[in-house]
Amino acid sequence: MNGNETTDRDWLPSVRRYRRLFWGCLVLGVLGFLGGDFLGYELVGLGVYWAGVAGMFLVWKGTDLQVFDERERELDRRASHVTLSIIGVVLIIGGPGQIAFAEVGFEFSRLMEGALWGYAAQFVVFGVVYLGIRLRS
């Protein structure tokens, strides 16, 4: 562990730099997209957005440094878990609920149906990723 001390001392300034770059790319991309849309240059805005997002992923995955520390990763895991739980409840109730609502004359809009299908697809992706991680661990 003592061998890591020199690396640890260098950790935070580098991480701060990477974080600024990470969020900077994202903000730049979003602002570029909104600006392009506002000024009528949608395609240019979209290009800036994609460049920003690509830059964000390059910064995130292009370094061996942990850009986010263990507590931040734990917060991320917990937030993801709560989000999936909420979506799960909506899907479990909303999916079969369509039939009951239809019986009383309320048809789900295409947007609501699309959202439910999107939620279902998210759980399929989750299942595949979970299985992959489980097989590799």
Add this chain to the structure above:
Amino acid sequence: MKNSVRERRTAAGLSQADLGDAVGVTRQTVNAIERERYDPSLELAFELATYFDCRIEELFDPELDGEIENTD
């Protein structure tokens, strides 16, 4: 989890950012540990104990007394 990180850090004259920099986490993470809102990983607990030159159980108290009494 109860711990003496704050006491040891202030005794060493360090800021939360200094300690975070030394063990490879952010100031916010050190603050969360001191306020007992976040339990560090075993690896980070060892880093902190090594930094303060003490044993993990001297730095962290798992507060098991009540649970042990209840199980008897």
